[in-house]
């Protein structure tokens with residue numbers, strides 16, 4: 001019988017004898033007989049590790065992986081970046097991988113200090129004083145941000161830009177059923193940015209808990225955060241910004257524009273595409289909200305001998321202590337991804353991160369120029385690395401045909417089968433971009 | 446009882462080397478202007494005009510560290526050496542199921558066709574992932590006795606909230622809005638927190654003297670305003686709720702639904718199933734029972750499985766075949782509560798868990814649970830002279846002892862015992878949970894520790910108790926062998942320093 005249990009048969013017998021038992025079944029004497037299974041589970045028998053690996057390699061062979069099978073122009077919160085060898089190596093060290101939540105800080109300084117460094121990096125990136133130690137993903141971070149805004153303002157009316165990632169908005173609807181959110185949509189203008197009403201259009205508006213915008217948004221548009229801030233202020237609402245962290249290598253931080261809470265998907269910061277997970281929910285806020293923050297916070301302190309040390313802190317916010325009154329129900333989070341992001345961002349460093357952002361910008365603007373040359377002008381006016389084009393044929397159909405050319409041709413926004421949202425990262429070489437444009441030209445001719 | 450040493454204890458980490466006990470600088474302190482590790486490819490893309498975004502351009506680059514790759518690697522390697530882990534030694538952290546994480550699963554996670562796939566790739570180009578998801582759903586459903594499952598929830602707590610929102614949608618579909626969800630006083634904190642977030646009110650049912658749900662009290666609590674109940678079975682005291690069928694009948698009697706928190710599934714895989722007990726909604730913490738690594742606090746995976754009549758409410762999309770398994774596509778159930786994750790859940794964690802299930806196979810998974818229960822019972826009996834066991838009946842995969850008497854006699858608390866155990870080369874058990882036991886030490890050895898390791902852990906705990914009686918101050922001053930000693934947690938909370946910049950301010 002395959003097993004990762006170390007027991008020899010003799011040892012099992014001796015342990016049972018020590019307990020005055022003669023069989024393993026006796027261990028379950030407290031379970032009513034009617035509930036005990038007599039048949040094995042209707043699942044296959046064991047396999048050797050090599051057979052399992054071969055089976056999973058076969059699953060893998062039935063997927064089109066980026067780079068090996070597809071040149072990728074799709075983003076939407078999941079980006080194809082070059083990963084450093086350092087993050088691959090350091091992020092898979094078993095002391096990080098096989099530990100759990102640092103409940104015993106004396107033997108968890110590695111994870112704790114790495115998280116403290118992560119929190120610092122995210123706070124600086126988002127331009128806010130504090131960040132937490134990760135949530136599940138970008139969508140979860142947004143949901144938690146809204147809960148926090150409602151907790152602070154006591155208002156359940158939430159204004160969400162139609163430019164916020166459609167899946168995040170869907171998740172907000174899912175969880176909003178439990179928290180009784182009143183979700184209202186703010187529409188987009190023709191350039192894919194949010195159409196913020198002017199102050200004179202809004203003399204008497206109802207109060208709200210939050211105004212939410214992307215930065216850049218799902219369609220690629222860089223939003224006018226000052227207008228978003230003004231709109232929030234007219235409603236006594238918090239401003240929540242869903243930011244693409246890589247864009248902040250070039251763009252001013254949302255914090256500079258007065259955002260109260262900034263959330264985002266941290267996959268871009270050194271985590272493989274992984275078919276959508278595990279990813280990394282980023283969450284930063286102004287200091288005044290510290291006691292309403294969801295998730296773990298790592299803080300600095302001293303040990304008994306006066307040495308600097310790190311510990312999870314302000315724990316009375318959390319579910320294990322506060323129970324039904326906790327700020328969030330999160331327990332297991334995405335710590336390993338947070339550590340990987342800290343490593344990758346440290347590897348890129350101040351200049352590397354800026355250069356990388358610039359290359360994303362250059363690649364996307366080069367692609368936009370080339371696509372305009374074949375009659376596919378970007379509808380997005382101000383963009384960083386992602387933008388939208390309107391397709392003359394069904395975008396789903398176009399995406400399908402482009403697969404045959406070896407390209408993942410961007411995303412089709414739900415409900416807009418005439419649009420493609422395309423992205424370029426530093427991983428795309430000019431020949432790939434040119435090849436993509438040629439193939440698009442062929443399909444649209 | 447003693448376990449004779451036929452071999453050394455494989456799970457004791459007391460030989461782990463330590464080089465000094467100085468502070469590790471932060472990555473920011475290691476930084477010097479213009480030092481670098483990065484290395485970016487030449488893309489041949491021309492530099493483009495920044496004009497269109499001029500209004501948004503930042504003045505200064507983000508203040509990230511500037512370190513050499515050598516210093517970067519040394520820093521994070523040293524940090525790793527300042528951290529306890531399952532790979533280093535036994536981790537009897539009750540309720541968390543810190544079992545050994547097999548290495549072949551790391552290789553699964555590294556397969557190009559799994560790990561380098563964009564989540565929005567059209568179905569025709571992700572047949573492998575869709576099949577894998579469908580297969581895992583089948584395993585989860587067979588193991589739990591349910592009909593269909595969503596794999597989206599990225600952890601147990603997310604699964605709880607998903608399940609409770611399904612409960613809400615079910616009642617709403619029948620034109621009802623019951624407000625209360627019953628949870629036992631021994632429940633994990635995520636349960637009441639999830640209940641609130643789902644818009645329900647948590648109502649606590651007390652445990653009886655035997656540590657099990659008090660059925661009479663439950664009957665008094667439950668009425669037409671009861672939406673359902675959340676239970677883990679075995680419960681957080683490591684005890685099987687023997688009257689589970691009767692409990693769930695009470696709930697079903699008012700048209701309530703029964704939610705199973707699968708955190709403790711490791712006790713009963715292949716032995717008993719939540720579905721057969723009468724549960725309607727079940728989450729499984731795959732990172733616990735199915736051995737995916739906990740990553741210093743995450744990622745996890747918490748699929749939610751339901752009985753057939755609730756399948757229509759599951760988050761979408763689900764991997765489904767319309768042609769008898771020739772090909773797969775995404776389908777969203779008709780009355781779906783909506784998605785609970787931006788994409789498809791923690792996919793690579795899901796793949797690892799399925800690989801583990803396939804490795805063990807149907808009978809291997811049962812043996813896994815049996816040996817987890819054997820280890821817990823043996824260790825519980827072995828410790829009976831040192832600590833009062835909280836409840837007399839045999840336990841499942843974990844057990845709770847109390848340091849209340851020790852505290853009364855010597856002043857040494859459960860927390861001190863936990864800290865002292867660190868000095869013996871073991872991770873500490875969970876302490877002060879569940880709340881119903883004073884000075885609780887919750888011990889879950891898991892099936893992957895040898896009897897020699899259990900013996901060594903038991904002797905270490907015995908020695909701590911003996912030392913407490915002789916020299917309590919010595920115990921309270923522990924740990925001494927760890928990279929840092931006890932921390933001033935009050936200081937951390939009074940004057941929070943959550944980033945490098947808050948220290949410097």
Ligand SMILES: Cc1ncc(COP(=O)(O)O)c(C=O)c1O
Pocket residue numbers: 330331332540541600601602603633635636677681706708709730745746747
């Ligand atoms: C009994 C119990 N329920 C629920 C949870 C929550 O699971 P997760 O940490 O995966 O969110 C835990 C985990 O610690 C637990 O022990």
